[in-house]
Amino acid sequence: MLPRQRPDIGWLDLVCAAAYTLRGGDPAAAQAAAEAGADALADDGRHSLVSLSVRSGFDRLLATLQLPPGSEVLVSAVTIRDMIAVIERHGLRAVPVDLHADTLSLDVAALAAALTPRSRMLLVAHLFGSRMPLRAPLDFARQHGLLLVEDGAQAYTGDGWLGDAACDVSLLSFGPIKTATALGGAVLRFADPGLCERVRAAQAHQPLQAGRAFAQRVGKYALLKALTARIPYGLFCRACGWFGIDHDALINRSVRGFAGGELFQRIRQRPCAAQSRLLLRRLRGYPRARAAQRAQRGERLLAALPLARPGQAVAGSGHWVLPVLSADPPRLIAGLLARGFDATRGASSLYAVPGDAAPGAGDLRRVMDAVVYLPAPEGEGDLRRLAEAVRATVTDAAAA
Template identity: 45%
Template sequence: MYPPKNFDIGWPDLAYGMAACGREGDADRWAAAVERRFAEGGGRAPGGVQAPDAVRATDGTDPLPAGEGGPAPCLSTLSVRSALDLALTAASLPPGSEVLMSAVTIPDMWRIVTAHGLVPVPVDLDAGTLLPTAEQWAAAATERTRAVVVAHLFGTRAPLDPPAELAARHGWLLIEDCAQAYSGPGFRGSPKADLSLFSFGPLKTATALGGAVAVVRNPGLLAAMRALHREWPVQTRGAQARRVAKYALLALLTTRPVYTGLVTATGVLGHDHASGLQNTVGAFAGTELMPAIRQRPGPALLDLLDRRLRAPDTARAVSERAEVARRLVARLPDPSLVYGAAAPVHTYWLCAVPTPDPEATTARLRSAGFDAARPTSLGAVPAPPDRPQGARTAAHLVRHAVCLPLRPTMSDRTLDRMAAVLDPEDWGTPR
């Protein structure tokens, strides 16, 4: 049985992460190292050979100034949620201000917006790019709009020109959520965003089992976020040790042979193995949100994150992942219906397809040895009471998407078998 998704971390990194929990370290020093490393594209350790004046992404998206020994234009945080919380606090938007949000994201993101006394407003998606169109952004804006949060979903990326033009014209804060879009040192976000947020949480690419980096292009905003961040308590070594132990166990349970046995055993006992695992993999599962995110990452987490940013093969692994996804998509009844099929960049962090009956589809896939999953961590941003609910595509995605399990080692025969399970008569639904 192929698990829905593997943890993108190996046993040497897990062992290193546990060993880091036993070492003394200074959180500020490690934070500065991670921030410099991210700005410099994962090269040599800070304090070594100086970086060039600007670090240019391989796709030309965002050169980050490295400076002459000064701080990097980045902030390392416990999570993307923490970075969003800091940004909204530092921006000090008037209470009741509206925040336009691309209409599918993790529920914690709009909960944080609401916790700041702001009003999240969903802007529906185009299923091809997984971002709103220029017309949809413009139609959602009002005189109360003060910020925009754009989430790149499933490994897709598309230009931010429409919301960026509106934000520049009206002076709004533009936040880019790249939690699902990290692809290695070649991408540091759009230079048109005030903030680009990158996650290294448990299920993310190049995971450090936690941690995030915010690229903050407004020096004043970055300084205010740093000042606020310094007031937060530092994550304890014990908390990080428990986190590493938890995900080491989950990594073992989701190796293919062990997972096959787990699925068989839970089926005999009449339990739902999928829901049990999905309820445990979230970085903040079972905790009270705001206190949990208002911590600084500890030195053990930052040490592991620094190691993961130094990994030389992240871009290659992402390329291999995307290639096997493209091979599968080419076998599907209608490749154009795959979510994000029209995005300029799709690295297939998830390969999600629409089906009219997701439960029946996942059951058929599991019977064939492919444990597909629903994107249960995502939700459709609820519309405020005084606005009509117009996010039809977002609601459809949340109700009907199924994420197909993919591994770079899958043979053509395996991909043929998975594609055959997706009955052409059931393929796709109106969106």
């Protein structure tokens, strides 16, 4: 059985993570070292802040800005659900802006139509491992005095990119299912050093992430990494079937960075020393060739399939996930599972942001219910067999 996704972290990294939890140390010094490491890697004149998660950093950013209640944040119409929850928690209103399904870029006409005198921020999300061209959003934000925040949580590939240097704020995630995961943690990059310092000061007043909680996370993802080896994973899926357990829902719950509990209680913490040290290790040591090979295999696989995909006109995607569009997602998932490939509809927390205006004709929101995420092939044999399995499943569905 080919799993839908394995934690992108090596056993040596997990051993180091465990050692970091035993080492303890000054969390502020570890955080500062990780921030200096990020600044050195990016070398774009901006300033870094390490947070517990993108949600945590974005929450502190909004707390620091103190925008007037009822202010509007223009957001990509497909984004992470919790980001909308953070916006609303601060008394602000999220206004969705259409995204072209083929290019995953903002619709400029929809952006202009969404603008009102209450608009204060533009939050753009790079989706499915792509990096949206930002020239038009940047020009629009400058013209209308909007703070441009770039959510690059799904776009990091370890190639030295740490956000677009022209953005006011960039958000990078190293959560459990991300490329080069540090099992958590995020890097926020600021063009304005004064704003960076104010957000850092706001974060410094929050409680510290418990070292025990981080140690438990290391153990959890070590177990998950072992479980998602092919033979154990196949046995796991079979056992779930015997006991009537939905393995898809179980796995999706287990890899959520903040599953269970009250969201804001969980995100309003600052990272412990071990978390910052692991993040710095991942920033410095992630092999660029690994992500490049994954991207190449993903592109070849998707090009060989009889299914459309969101972002099919995008060049250079990192293929962090492999989404395709299916007329019957449950049938496609069941057919692939029967052929030894574990596809899912829940590989990320993306959702279509509701709004007053109906989605435009080419809006990504119109097709999100049709998205199925394929497992990532780990070699040429996987690639060939998975493509054959998709084609066979689609053919069977057409004949039914």
